Amino acid sequence: MKYIALGKTGMNVSRTSFGALPIQRCTFEEAARILRRAYEGGVNFFDTARAYSDSEEKIACALSDVRDKIYIASKTMGRDPAKMRADLETTLRNLKTDHVDLLQFHNHTPTDEQVAEMRKFIQEGKVLHMGVTQHKLEEAFKVVRSGLFETLQFPFSSLSGEKDIALVKETAEAGMGFICMKAMSGGLIRNVEANFAFIRSLKTPVPIWGVQRYEEIEQFLDLEEKDLAYTEEYAAQVAEEKKSLSGKFCRGCGYCLPCPANIEIFMAARMREFILRAPYQNMVSEEGREKMFRIENCIECKACETRCPYGLKPYELLKDQLSWYKGFLKEKGIL
Numbered sequence: 001m002k003y004i005a006l007g008k009t010g011m012n013v014s015r016t017s018f019g020a021l022p023i024q025r026c027t028f029e030e031a032a033r034i035l036r037r038a039y040e041g042g043v044n045f046f047d048t049a050r051a052y053s054d055s056e057e058k059i060a061c062a063l064s065d066v067r068d069k070i071y072i073a074s075k076t077m078g079r080d081p082a083k084m085r086a087d088l089e090t091t092l093r094n095l096k097t098d099h100v101d102l103l104q105f106h107n108h109t110p111t112d113e114q115v116a117e118m119r120k121f122i123q124e125g126k127v128l129h130m131g132v133t134q135h136k137l138e139e140a141f142k143v144v145r146s147g148l149f150e151t152l153q154f155p156f157s158s159l160s161g162e163k164d165i166a167l168v169k170e171t172a173e174a175g176m177g178f179i180c181m182k183a184m185s186g187g188l189i190r191n192v193e194a195n196f197a198f199i200r201s202l203k204t205p206v207p208i209w210g211v212q213r214y215e216e217i218e219q220f221l222d223l224e225e226k227d228l229a230y231t232e233e234y235a236a237q238v239a240e241e242k243k244s245l246s247g248k249f250c251r252g253c254g255y256c257l258p259c260p261a262n263i264e265i266f267m268a269a270r271m272r273e274f275i276l277r278a279p280y281q282n283m284v285s286e287e288g289r290e291k292m293f294r295i296e297n298c299i300e301c302k303a304c305e306t307r308c309p310y311g312l313k314p315y316e317l318l319k320d321q322l323s324w325y326k327g328f329l330k331e332k333g334i335l
């Protein structure tokens with residue numbers, strides 16, 4: 001395993017790091033087997049979130065005895081100091097630790113009040129570093145340019161475009177760590193090797209590979225060992241994959257809203273990926289089904305298409321997703 005500096009945090013993290021969202025779907029026993037294999041393979045950076053149900057507890061269960069040898073990042077969705085503090089206390093209790101190495105504002109750019117509260121956590125020693133996770137490109141650039149944060153977590157893979165690559169470079173120039181979420185684009189990417197080599201070629205991004213099966217962590221550790229160079233052959237394969245997926249890859253940025261049929265496009269256009277990668281009970285609950293079936297009210301006004309910065313036709317993606325979703329509901333005996 002090779003290790004790189006995560007910006008100026010002083011954290012020297014494994015280039016293959018661990019995204020602990022998918023272990024929500026595993027039993028405690030299986031999660032422990034996977035997390036332990038990662039640790040034994042040299043992984044020392046584990047990213048979780050207060051919003052990932054029992055993911056924090058699973059990390060504690062598997063890795064408490066080596067707490068001082070690993071870095072743990074978590075996230076808070078708290079929008080006011082009281083909620084942030086309540087989240088942090090729960091996180092520390094779940095993780096059975098007295099501090100997290102990195103606490104990130106979960107998918108939002110914080111207010112001054114929220115930043116001030118995070119600084120209090122740092123003064124108290126409960127948090128060592130402060131970061132932000134974002135899905136929106138413009139917001140991500142604002143986070144970097146604010147000069148307030150030590151890390152940025154953003155979706156990044158071989159399907160990313162020039163603007164995303166510019167974001168990686170600017171983040172490095174700002175001395176911030178860049179943590180790649182959705183490094184497999186939520187399971188869309190098939191050419192794992194080329195994708196791995198692409199991310200590696202950029203030097204600074206730290207992918208937190210989302211793992212939910214033992215074979216997956218084995219595969220990532222194996223790729224890490226191979227230390228692949230990003231060859232012209234890989235570049236050609238990536239270009240081919242990008243071409244074949246173009247028009248199908250919703251980043252969940254939400255720029256296409258509002259929708260007159262009140263469809264939550266940024267969620268509904270990725271439903272299959274959500275259901276396959278994380279606990280899906282909420283997605284198929286009565287409320288979840290009501291939201292998804294709003295797709296049937298689409299009037300094809302195409303307003304979403306004019307707003308999507310990635311040139312997608314969201315109404316077409318939505319139809320495909322709904323068709324898959326209905327099949328899934330039938331398979332589970334819900335429909």
Ligand code: SF4
Binds near residue numbers: 262299314315318
């Ligand atoms: S085309 Fe459909 S999904 Fe898109 S904005 Fe119009 S109603 Fe909403």
Ligand code: SF4
Binds near residue numbers: 249256309
């Ligand atoms: S359809 Fe386009 S604008 Fe809407 S969430 Fe997906 S990527 Fe963003």
